[in-house]
Amino acid sequence: MNRPTFLGMPATAPPGVGHLRGDESFPAAARRSLADPQLRRNLRHATTTIRAKSAGVIAESPDWEQLRAAGAAIKADTLNRLPELLEQLEAKVIEAGGVVHWAADAVQANQIVTDLVRAAGADRVIKVKSMATQEIGLNEALHAAGVTAVETDLAELIVQLGDDRPSHILVPAIHRNRAEIREIFLREMPGVDPALTADPSALAAAARRYLRETFLSTPVAVSGANFAVAETGTLAVVESEGNGRMCLTLPRTLITLMGVEKVVPTWRDLEVFLQLLPRASTGERMNPYTSMWTGVTPGDGPQAFHLVLLDNGRGAVLADEVGRQALRCIRCSACLNVCPVYERAGGHAYGSVYPGPIGAVLSPQLTGVDDNASLPYASTLCGACYDACPVQINIPEVLVHLRAEAVDARRRPTAESIAMAAAAYTMDHPRLYEAAQRASRLSRVAGRRGRGLPPPLNGWTASRDLPDPPTETFREWWAAR
Amino acid sequence: MRIALFVTCLADTMFPQAATATVRLLERLGHEVVFPPDQTCCGQMHINTGYPSDAVPLVRRHVRVFDPYDVIVAPSGSCVGAVRHQHATVARRAGDASLTSRAESVAARTYELSELLVDVLGVTDVGAYFPHRVTYHPTCHSLRMLRVGDRPPTLLRAVRGLDLVELPAQEQCCGFGGTFAVKNAETSTAMLADKMRHVLSTGADVCTASDASCLLHIGGGLSRLRTGVRTVHLAEILASTEHEPAVRG
Amino acid sequence: MVGRAVSARDLVLGRLRAALAGGAHTPVEVPRDYRHEGTLDLDQLVERLTDYRAHVHRVAEAAVADTIADILPAGGTVVVPPGLPPAWLPPTVTALSDDGLDNARIGAADAVVTGAAVAVAETGTVVLDGSPDQGRRVLSLLPDRHVCVLRADQVVATVPEALARLTPQRPLTWISGPSATSDIELIRVEGVHGPRKLHVILVP
Ligand code: SF4
Numbered sequence: 039m040n041r042p043t044f045l046g047m048p049a050t051a052p053p054g055v056g057h058l059r060g061d062e063s064f065p066a067a068a069r070r071s072l073a074d075p076q077l078r079r080n081l082r083h084a085t086t087t088i089r090a091k092s093a094g095v096i097a098e099s100p101d102w103e104q105l106r107a108a109g110a111a112i113k114a115d116t117l118n119r120l121p122e123l124l125e126q127l128e129a130k131v132i133e134a135g136g137v138v139h140w141a142a143d144a145v146q147a148n149q150i151v152t153d154l155v156r157a158a159g160a161d162r163v164i165k166v167k168s169m170a171t172q173e174i175g176l177n178e179a180l181h182a183a184g185v186t187a188v189e190t191d192l193a194e195l196i197v198q199l200g201d202d203r204p205s206h207i208l209v210p211a212i213h214r215n216r217a218e219i220r221e222i223f224l225r226e227m228p229g230v231d232p233a234l235t236a237d238p239s240a241l242a243a244a245a246r247r248y249l250r251e252t253f254l255s256t257p258v259a260v261s262g263a264n265f266a267v268a269e270t271g272t273l274a275v276v277e278s279e280g281n282g283r284m285c286l287t288l289p290r291t292l293i294t295l296m297g298v299e300k301v302v303p304t305w306r307d308l309e310v311f312l313q314l315l316p317r318a319s320t321g322e323r324m325n326p327y328t329s330m331w332t333g334v335t336p337g338d339g340p341q342a343f344h345l346v347l348l349d350n351g352r353g354a355v356l357a358d359e360v361g362r363q364a365l366r367c368i369r370c371s372a373c374l375n376v377c378p379v380y381e382r383a384g385g386h387a388y389g390s391v392y393p394g395p396i397g398a399v400l401s402p403q404l405t406g407v408d409d410n411a412s413l414p415y416a417s418t419l420c421g422a423c424y425d426a427c428p429v430q431i432n433i434p435e436v437l438v439h440l441r442a443e444a445v446d447a448r449r450r451p452t453a454e455s456i457a458m459a460a461a462a463y464t465m466d467h468p469r470l471y472e473a474a475q476r477a478s479r480l481s482r483v484a485g486r487r488g489r490g491l492p493p494p495l496n497g498w499t500a501s502r503d504l505p506d507p508p509t510e511t512f513r514e515w516w517a518a519r
Numbered sequence: 520m521r522i523a524l525f526v527t528c529l530a531d532t533m534f535p536q537a538a539t540a541t542v543r544l545l546e547r548l549g550h551e552v553v554f555p556p557d558q559t560c561c562g563q564m565h566i567n568t569g570y571p572s573d574a575v576p577l578v579r580r581h582v583r584v585f586d587p588y589d590v591i592v593a594p595s596g597s598c599v600g601a602v603r604h605q606h607a608t609v610a611r612r613a614g615d616a617s618l619t620s621r622a623e624s625v626a627a628r629t630y631e632l633s634e635l636l637v638d639v640l641g642v643t644d645v646g647a648y649f650p651h652r653v654t655y656h657p658t659c660h661s662l663r664m665l666r667v668g669d670r671p672p673t674l675l676r677a678v679r680g681l682d683l684v685e686l687p688a689q690e691q692c693c694g695f696g697g698t699f700a701v702k703n704a705e706t707s708t709a710m711l712a713d714k715m716r717h718v719l720s721t722g723a724d725v726c727t728a729s730d731a732s733c734l735l736h737i738g739g740g741l742s743r744l745r746t747g748v749r750t751v752h753l754a755e756i757l758a759s760t761e762h763e764p765a766v767r768g
Numbered sequence: 769m770v771g772r773a774v775s776a777r778d779l780v781l782g783r784l785r786a787a788l789a790g791g792a793h794t795p796v797e798v799p800r801d802y803r804h805e806g807t808l809d810l811d812q813l814v815e816r817l818t819d820y821r822a823h824v825h826r827v828a829e830a831a832v833a834d835t836i837a838d839i840l841p842a843g844g845t846v847v848v849p850p851g852l853p854p855a856w857l858p859p860t861v862t863a864l865s866d867d868g869l870d871n872a873r874i875g876a877a878d879a880v881v882t883g884a885a886v887a888v889a890e891t892g893t894v895v896l897d898g899s900p901d902q903g904r905r906v907l908s909l910l911p912d913r914h915v916c917v918l919r920a921d922q923v924v925a926t927v928p929e930a931l932a933r934l935t936p937q938r939p940l941t942w943i944s945g946p947s948a949t950s951d952i953e954l955i956r957v958e959g960v961h962g963p964r965k966l967h968v969i970l971v972p
Contacts, residue, residue, distance in 0.1 A: 104802035332937045382709040418710075
C-alpha cells in the first residue's frame, strides 16, 4: 500500500546532471543562431522539405483527424491511470523474462545503467537514439565510469563525432549540411577513406563501414522506447537506418530506458500510434523499421533484458492539470518543423535536449519554471504547433499557463509586473484610459517614428517604425459624429 | 440588425480607420451600430504575458459592457480569439463561476468582422470598390484560433476593381506575437523579414489582414524599408466605394 | 521518515499517485471511429513497396525459385531459416540453413530468403514474426540483400488489421523498404545498416 504523502510530493528534475537546462536565456542563445546565415539556410531547407513530405502523406489518410483524436484520448487516459499501468507493464515484462528498474531521477537512472553495464563486464555500449538517455546525460555518466557509449544513429554519430549538441528531435544534425558532415567524418572517424566525397550516400556508406564491426563486437546496447504496452509487456522502437535493429538484436544484454509516460494501455493502441508517428514525423507512410519485443525470446536476440522506468520530473508535470498534456508527446517533432520561431532560432537556442514548441512547454515543467524561465516566451502563440501535433497537445495554452507560473514564481515586482498592473488599472478606468490615449498622441519624446525609444521597446524600433499616432482616436470620432 | 462594436484598444488608439470603416460598412449594409463607451481592453496582453490576475477586472468589465447585446463585432481576429478562448479560462482560474458562464455567453455572441458578414449577415459581396493589387495575410489567430478560413478572401474577391494575389507561405506568422516582438526582438525581426519578402514578391501595392496588431507590425517593417507597400485593414477595403474610397498613406 | 529506506519504485509510484490525487478524473472515452479495415488492393501494396525502393516480383508460387535465381548471382550463398520451404530455393545458390550460424557467416552471405507473417498494403510494410520460415531476427539483418516471399493471403489493407493478426509476444520486425536515412539534408539514402536491397516476391 502506497502512502503518497509519506513518500513525498512530485519533484522536478535535479540540476547539475543531464541536459534540460541551458546556460543562457532563449533570446541570448537565439541571437547567435540568427547571426549564422548557413545555419538559417540549413534549417529553412530542412523544415520546408519535411513539412511538405508530411503534408503529402497526411493528406493520403482520410481519417487523420479521427486518429489524432484517438491518439490524444489514449494518452490522456494513460496519464490518468499511469501508476497502475506501470505496475501492469512491470509485471508483464518480468513474466516475459525481463528485469524492471525504477529511477526517480537522472542520477539514479545513470547509476542503474552504469551498474548494469559493469555487471555485464563491458567497457563499451552501443546506443540507439533516445531522448531520455540524452535528457539524463547518460553518455557523460558512462564516460566518467570508464565506459564508451557509441551513438549509432547517423545524425547522432555526426553530432558525437563533431563534439556538438543535437538540435532537433528527429534529425539531430539538421543544422549541418553535407560539406560540414564530410569535414567532421574526415577529421574524426577512425579509418575513414580520405577520398570521401560529400555525397549523402557516400557519407552514409562511411558510417556503415565504421559501425559494422562495433555492432558485432559490443556486448551491451542501450535504447529508448517509443511505446511500451502495459497489457502485454511489449516494447517498440521506431527507426529508419537499421542501427536500432542492430542494437536490439546483436548484443547479449539490452538496457532500455524510457520515461514513465511512454506506456500505452493496450496492444491495440499501437494501431493508432503506428499510423500517427511516421506520417507526422518523417513524412513517411511507415518508417523503414519498427522492432517490437516482449521480454526475452530464447535463442533470438539479447538474452538479458532490463527496462529502466524514469521519472525525472515527470511526476511534477503530471501534477499540473493544464501542463500535464505535454506528457502525451510521442516525440514526432512535427511541432518543430512547423514552428516559425524554431525555423529561425534553431534547436540549440532552447538549451535543453527538447527543442522547439514541445521543449518550450516540457523543459520548464520538468525543471521547474524558474530554471527555464525564458522558454515559455519563446513563441508568438501562432498555434501552428497545436494544429500539427498528432496527439493534439494545445501547446499555446500550456505556454500561456506557464507564463503565468513564471510570473508568479518571481517573488519581487519587476518593471514589467508594475507596468502590467498599471496598464490593467488604467484600462479598468475609462477616464484614465482616455487620458492615456491623449498622452500617447502628444508624446513626441520617442522622436520620429519611435526610433528613440528606450530599452526594451527599442527592440521593436530597431527594425520597425511605429506609426504616428492618429490625429483622432476612434472614440473621439464617434463622439463627434 | 443592432450590432455592438467592440473596437479593441489598439484600433481605438492606433488604428481608428479600421474601426470607423467597420461602422461605415455595417451602416451602409443597413445595420445599426452601437458603441458602448465603457469598453476598454479585452486583457489579451495581460493574459498572454503571464498576468491573468491583472486581466480579471478587464474581463469583468468586458462582460458587463457587452452582456446586453445580442451581436458583437470586432475588427480583430486576435481580440475575438481572446474573448472566445481565454476569457472563460481567466474567470475560471479566478474561481468566479458566474463570471465564467457570462463570459462564455458573451463569447458565443462575439464575431470577427468576416465571420459576422458571411455567417450572421449572409453577405459575401458588400458592394465595395477598391482598385488595387492586394495580397492578404491570414493572421494566426484568425487562421487557427477562429478558423475564419476563406471568408476574408471570399469577401475580397467580390470587391470590384480588386486584384487579389496570393501571398506565398501565407500561413506563417509575421513575428508579432504581442510582447514576443519586444522580448524576442531578433527572432521577431527575422520572421518579419521573411513575411515582407513574400509580400514584396507578390507585386501588390496593398497588404491587408483582419488584425490591426499584425498590420502595425508588417506596416512598421514595410515603412522602415520605404517599400511603398501600404497596409490596409480588411474593413477599410470592404468599406471603400467609388464615392468614399479608403484614403490613407 | 527516519529509518525507512524507500525503494525507488515506491518513490516513483508514490509521486505519480500524489500528482494525480486531488483532481477528479472522469474516465476518458477513446473515440475509435478511425478506419479499421480497408479494401484490399494488391496493386497498392506493390506501388507502395516500389515507392520506397523495394523490388517487387509477382509470380506463381512454382516460379519462386526461378525468380530468386534471377535476383541472386549464381554460386552465391544464401542464409535460410530452418522452416523455409526448400522448393523456393534455386539450385544455383548455396543455402546456409540456420542451425545457430554465427554472425560472421550470416553477415558474409550474399542474401537471406525468408517468408513473412503479414503485410500492410496501405503502408507498403512486411512484418516478420520469427516463425520457422522467417527465423531469428539477425538473419534478415546482416546480409546485404533480403528476399521476402509473401503470399497474397498474408496481405491486409490497414495497420489495425495487421496488428490484429500478430502475436505481441513474438519478436516482430516491421519492414517498409530497405534501410534508409534522411539525416543528411533530409535527402533519403537507401541502405545504412540493414540490408541495402529488399526484394518482395508476391505469390497468389
Ligand atoms: S508535442 Fe506533438 S508535435 Fe511536438 S513532438 Fe510531441 S507529439 Fe510531436
